[in-house]
Amino acid sequence: MDPNDARVILEEERSRGLELIRAADTLEELEVAKVVALGRKGRFAEVQRALGSFDHDDRRTLGMRANEVRDELQHAFDERREDLHRAGEDALLDADRVDVTLPGRRPRPGSLHPLAIVERRIVEVFTRMGYRVVEGPEIEDEWHNFEALNIPPDHPARTMKDSLYVDVPGLLLRTETSAAQIRTMESHDPPIHVVCPGRVFRQETPDATHLPVFHQVECLAVDEGISFADLKGTLEAFAHEMFGGDRRVRLNPDYFPFVEPGAQVAVSCFICDGVGCPTCGNGWIELLGAGMVHPKVLENCGYDSERYTGFAFGLGIERVAMIQYGVPDMRMFIEGDVRFLAQFQGAA
Numbered sequence: 038m039d040p041n042d043a044r045v046i047l048e049e050e051r052s053r054g055l056e057l058i059r060a061a062d063t064l065e066e067l068e069v070a071k072v073v074a075l076g077r078k079g080r081f082a083e084v085q086r087a088l089g090s091f092d093h094d095d096r097r098t099l100g101m102r103a104n105e106v107r108d109e110l111q112h113a114f115d116e117r118r119e120d121l122h123r124a125g126e127d128a129l130l131d132a133d134r135v136d137v138t139l140p141g142r143r144p145r146p147g148s149l150h151p152l153a154i155v156e157r158r159i160v161e162v163f164t165r166m167g168y169r170v171v172e173g174p175e176i177e178d179e180w181h182n183f184e185a186l187n188i189p190p191d192h193p194a195r196t197m198k199d200s201l202y203v204d205v206p207g208l209l210l211r212t213e214t215s216a217a218q219i220r221t222m223e224s225h226d227p228p229i230h231v232v233c234p235g236r237v238f239r240q241e242t243p244d245a246t247h248l249p250v251f252h253q254v255e256c257l258a259v260d261e262g263i264s265f266a267d268l269k270g271t272l273e274a275f276a277h278e279m280f281g282g283d284r285r286v287r288l289n290p291d292y293f294p295f296v297e298p299g300a301q302v303a304v305s306c307f308i309c310d311g312v313g314c315p316t317c318g319n320g321w322i323e324l325l326g327a328g329m330v331h332p333k334v335l336e337n338c339g340y341d342s343e344r345y346t347g348f349a350f351g352l353g354i355e356r357v358a359m360i361q362y363g364v365p366d367m368r369m370f371i372e373g374d375v376r377f378l379a380q381f382q383g384a385a
């Protein structure tokens with residue numbers, strides 16, 4: 038090899054090597070670039086091998102230049118390797134990055150059913166007044182559901198049209214929680230102060246204001262000297278607790294076989310404050326049936342009706358929930374639509 042050629046080759050190999058090293062995008066490509074630039078089969082190695090055949094001066098100058106070029110290439114290689122290494126680590130760290138400031142994925146909390154919320158609130162008002170909670174069976178016999186409650190055999194509630202009988206003679210799904218009055222009085226002596234929440238069943242076609250299965254809370258108080266004034270006072274206390282301090286209570290005569298006298302109880306509208314609005318119409322919302330326990334009912338349970346008196350009332354939980362939450366259709370309570378139910382999150 039001619040020393041002049043060797044000089045040219047050295048410079049060519051220098052710039053070609055530097056270019057290859059800088060262009061390498063991965064550690065693998067960089068290794069290849071190094072082999073091409075400095076490997077034993079490359080042109081740089083050829084020049085090195087030829088050095089021995091040059092005369093003293095050329096050997097010295099070209100040898101020095103060859104060392105410089107090799108050092109420069111080696112340096113460029115080391116630097117590039119360092120860069121690629123760091124980039125690789127950064128990419129790994131990036132991929133693994135955990136953003137501790139991201140909000141966590143919380144489990145979606147459920148909510149109490151609106152009917153459960155209302156039932157709990159009603160029951161709580163009474164338990165605070167000292168009432169005890171009792172529960173009766175959902176399948177009742179005709180004695181507890183009708184006869185003892187002074188509902189005569191020719192009463193329309195007794196027909197297959199209104200009540201849901203089961204296929205055991207004499208048994209039916211209870212049509213009102215009033216049946217629990219009888220069971221309580223049969224098994225306990227006065228004084229009695231109980232509330233009975235529960236499901237009741239009637240032969241109904243579901244529509245906006247009727248369901249074949251719905252819920253009531255029954256209230257019963259029996260003792261010596263209980264008067265109609267106690268009933269009214271209790272209803273007022275309940276209305277204040279449940280619907281707010283300014284509620285007034287109105288009683289209109291009504292008939293239920295198991296009370297005498299009986300009343301239909303309305304509460305002054307808690308939406309318009311009794312002025313009159315689309316919810317109440319005339320300022321009053323009819324909420325409950327009530328009355329003084331009929332002497333015959335007391336006698337049916339073995340109580341001396343000369344000595345003891347009592348009052349009872351019952352209200353529909355669906356009705357209260359519809360009015361309180363502005364629910365326009367009773368069927369919404371049983372459709373299980375989460376968009377409806379989720380609105381009651383945290384309402385209890």
Ligand code: PHE
Nearest residue numbers: 213215293326327349350351
């Ligand atoms: N049980 C009656 C009803 O279903 C309500 C009521 C209860 C009326 C107690 C008077 C006394 O409507």
